[in-house]
Amino acid sequence: MRSLVLIGHGSHLNGESAAAVYRYAEMIRARGLYDEVVEGYWKEEPSLRQVLKTTASTDVTVIPMFISEGYFTETVIPREMGLGHQGPVPPEGVARVLGGRTVRYTLPYGVHPSMSDVILARAHEALPDSSPEDTALIVLGHGTTRNENSNKIVYQNAEVLRQSGQFASVHALFLDEDPKVGTWPEMVKAPRVVVVPFFASEGWHTLETIPEDMGLEGAVTTFTDNPHGQQTVYYAKPVGTHSAVADVILHLAEEAAGASTSDGDTERVHGAAWSAFMDRARQGLRFGEVLVQPESGMFELRHALDEGKPGHELQTLVTPEGVRDFTRRDEGGHHRPVHTLRNMPRGWRAVMGEADLVRAVQYLYPAVIEETYAQSCHTLRPTPWATTARRQTGIYARVQKATPEQLEEVAADVCGGCLRTRLWAGEKLPQTFFDGVPGAIPCAEACTFLVAEVREEVAGKRGGGASHSH
């Protein structure tokens, strides 16, 4: 049995941030090469701290879904996942045995050599009849003075594509460092120019900055009086959203997996947790804000506040992804980065078999079954705030300066609306929903949402306690 874990950045604010990771996970899941494809996030759930617990096998390959190496892939992810590694990741990845699981951590997908194929695919989409006679290619990177490696991969890909001989010329240009993208009319001589942004996703840069810096008016723009004569620019979509990235991910995973001689087993504790959950589910179970009931060989899942509502008045969902997407926002349409906040939307029911129920619950309440089962077995170890704070780096390092009063004030706001009981703050939780108390879910450690709010507080950027101003 093998588990593949895709790690995304996620967002506390933007509900679409995780969409790309969702999509690749679905594509790879559909190929059936792994027994499960699990997602984890820095700013969503399951968090980097929790995600390993949510994997079902003892053979886990972790892929950082980032376009380049840097702070997240070298510092944040290894630290938060407890990989015992910091700094550049070697080409073969990092392998560790953690709590009974063999965990392999790879380079980010963006630095894999096969990304040149993705660049080429994007170029051909933008200009199917490109030719070495008259077509130049610009590979466009972000570039930064903070990380010397982030431009290297753009240069490498440009070089590979140059040697392929498919373009009249190939250029590596950047938004934030020389050679800057705005210099293209001087640099590029060919009458047709394909521009492929080496970016993870559509966003401010691909939609605003690049078109503005290059003078583009859309997918195709013709410049009549450039220094080298008339030129037409074909603007491709970013590489990071191309479906071929799924192949890159699988390449990375297979190359890292080469280190293992055989598949893993079912992870014992994980199996016990879900087995206990299914035992309860078969008799009908309330946990958190939801209610699961057996229904002629299947299971029905719905918001407990919707109990008794005729099925035809609820939206019926039949896939785990349907449940995920319906409950991704609250009833006011706001993103829910923390799933145990008491704001799960009503108005839906899911009808599914056992395997899909498990995945739906993993989306509804990421890591909750595993952590609550551990709590009921007295094996969940809380991490005190001081430890969490000390571990923070970068812009979050300042949370170490929070006074106990500041922490409590922020926790009152953030955790006051959460189902979880803060073991990390000394609260006790003698029963859980495994014992019939629906709202009893442990919180082993301050989440990144709280950490981010504490940072705002320390920076003096938070308002008063209430979110409303009157």
Place this chain on the structure above:
Amino acid sequence: MRSLVLIGHGSHLNGESAAAVYRYAEMIRARGLYDEVVEGYWKEEPSLRQVLKTTASTDVTVIPMFISEGYFTETVIPREMGLGHQGPVPPEGVARVLGGRTVRYTLPYGVHPSMSDVILARAHEALPDSSPEDTALIVLGHGTTRNENSNKIVYQNAEVLRQSGQFASVHALFLDEDPKVGTWPEMVKAPRVVVVPFFASEGWHTLETIPEDMGLEGAVTTFTDNPHGQQTVYYAKPVGTHSAVADVILHLAEEAAGASTSDGDTERVHGAAWSAFMDRARQGLRFGEVLVQPESGMFELRHALDEGKPGHELQTLVTPEGVRDFTRRDEGGHHRPVHTLRNMPRGWRAVMGEADLVRAVQYLYPAVIEETYAQSCHTLRPTPWATTARRQTGIYARVQKATPEQLEEVAADVCGGCLRTRLWAGEKLPQTFFDGVPGAIPCAEACTFLVAEVREEVAGKRGGGASHSH
């Protein structure tokens, strides 16, 4: 059967704002002169729009718990309660028959002649051995240029107390109009001076403004070189919090009630709603976020998320007031002006008989039983937003300018966290908790909390949708 209704201002932010009304209601309830004493608020629940529905009898006397006549007693309360009256209220009050109830609306307690007794009581508390030989009395009002009547009652009380001959002199001074309180050293000649603030409650004025304007250092302050020689000032507590106000309220109510020849009956619809509720409660009922279960002749009420929790791990409450006070704030300690927001705290259970259960539920979910029963009988009439907006005056009149988009954006934030289904916005609610759907509670009309938020939006004072800034 007779109902007494006390109307307070309440607050969307300050959880202590309603405390004085709570206290007088409890004192009057304890005397047993009325079959029920009900509270209603402008900015809390039950709202002025709902409070009449929550009264059990057809004979209702409504007392505005305000210190003086003005905008609230003459405009807001009569309008929101649908009394069909605007402007000054005659001494005998206003009587109307509304939906089968005889409703009498009185002057505010502060203008009742017996308030001079309360002033005297406060003066004697501050200086028990006051004497006409050497003691002056200052009755201290707020005063305002906006309402000419607000000073009148201070002058009247001063005159009554002057004629009583118990003080060397009696002065009416004001914070915001002449004669100003700061002129007291010139105006008052007696060596001992009692100051009684004619204010509704302790607050910024009684704790900060008055002491500062008068140069007071505490309950007793001696001034050694005043124009008229040494003077000692005895600073009394505000009249509005004196327990004798309960007598004033009863005077007002009895004088207004004089208009009726006999007691009222049980109000039929109200009785039917609670009878239906009790029928369900006897079989165990989930409604909103709570769960009620029969327990050896009594009832146990608790948060549904605490179902199954051993009783000894919950705080056991045995009075309706205990339930009210425990659930007045959310788990983060924030005031809950809207009780159907999905933030009722957990950690408690109430064990009580039928009569107390009814009152506890009235505190937990004000007007919810009555409105939900009406909805289940198809008699709840929604008030569209346009009607609510048009009715607003004063600082809220501008909500009429809100665009449909602004309204929806604010409603997404405010109503997105509320159990209620917005009938006033066209949403449908075919079942209710009377039909076994715990979370199904109707919202017949935009609440003042939403109106206030819409006003902020129109004024450009609201932030983005999310309450957190990252």
